[in-house]
Amino acid sequence: MTFDTDLFVIGGGSGGVRAARIAAAEGGARVALAEESRMGGTCVIRGCVPKKLMVFASAFPELVEDAAAYGWRVKSEGFDWPKFRTSLEAELDRLENAYRNTLKSAGVTIHDARATVVDPHTVRLSTGETVTTKHILIATGGWPFVPDIPGRELAITSNEIFHLDTLPKRALVVGGGYIASEFACILHGLGVETTQYYRGAAILRGFDDESRGHVANAMQARGIDIHCGTDVLRLEQTATGIRAVATDGTEREFDLVLYATGRRPNSVGLGLEELGVKFGRNGEILVDDWSQTAVPSIYAVGDVTDRVNLTPVAIREGHAFADTVFRGVPTRFDHDLIPSAVFTQPELGSVGLTEEQAREQEEIEVYSATFRPMKTLFAGRPDRVLMKLIVSAATRKVLGCHIVAPDAGELIQLAAIAIRMGATKEDFDRTVAVHPTMAEELVTMRKPTRKA
Secondary structure (H helix, E strand, C coil), X not given: CCCCEEEEEECCCHHHHHHHHHHHHHCCCCEEEECCCCCCHHHHHHCHHHHHXXXXXHHHHHHHHHHHHCCCCCXXXXXXXXXXXXXXXXXXXXXXXXXXXXXXXXXXXXXXXXXXXXXXXXXXXXXXXXEEEEEEEECCCEEECCCCXXXXXXXXXXXXXXXXXXXXXXEEEECCCHHHHHHHHHHHXXXXXXXXXXXXXXXXXXXXXXXXXXXXXXXXXXXXXXXXXXXXXXXXXXXXXXXXXXXXXXXXXXXXXXXXXXXXXXXXXXXXXXXXXXXXXXXXXXXXXXXXXXXXXXEECHHHHCCCCCHHHHHHHHHHHHHXXXXXXXXXXXXXXXXXXXXXXXXXXXXXXXXXXHHHHCCEEXXXXXXXXXXXXXXXXXXXXXXXEEEECCCCEEEXXXXXXXXXXXXXXXXHHHHHCCCEHHHHHHCCCCCCCCHHHHHCCCCCCEEC
16 A cells, blocks of 8 residues: 555654654655644643743842852842743744754654544544555643632643733642642742642652652742642632632632643544554553554654653654664663653752662662752852762662752753663762762762661
């Protein structure tokens, strides 16, 4: 059978774009891609990139204060949200065009339309056109989840936060994951009176307990009002704001309510159910180690598979798919030892096992140090950083590293290389410290804090 294309990609986010580009430019495939929204997907348009720029913006008030402590005569006249938003939108436009140009340069045909799957080798576009294809790749990502409570229409999600006309004076962030915690810090840094509700016992579930406790304490010390064990029963519109009625019996009014209570795979309505593609309990597309679904011609990568929902992971999954199917280089992406960063203030960088995970599987030694870093100590701030290594008592390998500090994301990237290579605690010990730095603590901790 002759097909119109060798590969049809549904979804123009990081995973889909990488797969399409590699398949076309390096695999010689005829590739088409459909995106119903903006090219670049969640990360570029409504996720990592605009969020990180907001993180940068929100950090300047403390930097201005620190500059004064260091002798600079500086004065802040406040934050100009419309100016920032205009610059942000221009940057997102630039990045979207860069993604489009990358695909065009690789020879990929772009369809600005919604695509659904008709059969294992046919895709229908919202324009009415149908395209036959040898392989289909689903890379439609995820979408914010808002629970079905009375007044849910009064809340916004991380999709809308970047496009506000004005900043609120009082904001409630609902959720305790990394997205919720990051936006609580962002809003607070931009001068918004910020409250965070989380139904669990402690924010940042899934991260190392000591590390997430350190982050929570630092957030509260900065003035963020965190309430754990608290959820919203209903939202009500008032004459002066939005009333949140909570499970702890309180009723408080806010100007903005941001829900960051998780994301769900964007898999509904694609026509996959009728073809025999299998789904998990949250709607994730089930795939094997090669990202192949139960239908041999259909594959899926990225957040829609709900494996590890990080942009670099989606990119690597898309690349591995293209290498396997179109370059003749069978590649299975290894989902182990993936580093990550939470861009709270301070940041949390993590790779490998948490202390809790590690002690469940073997005897370990924990090396940790907390101290006041030189930069903010001089400025008179009470900030403290945390450096932590989890070490196997038997093999001496470093099983995990957790850093809570300014620029922890930058630091954990380098630590992840060593841990990925199987570095032992003695390898860390033999490494000469770079002085004076925060990170030198990683190679100067000689005695374990505790054993488990």
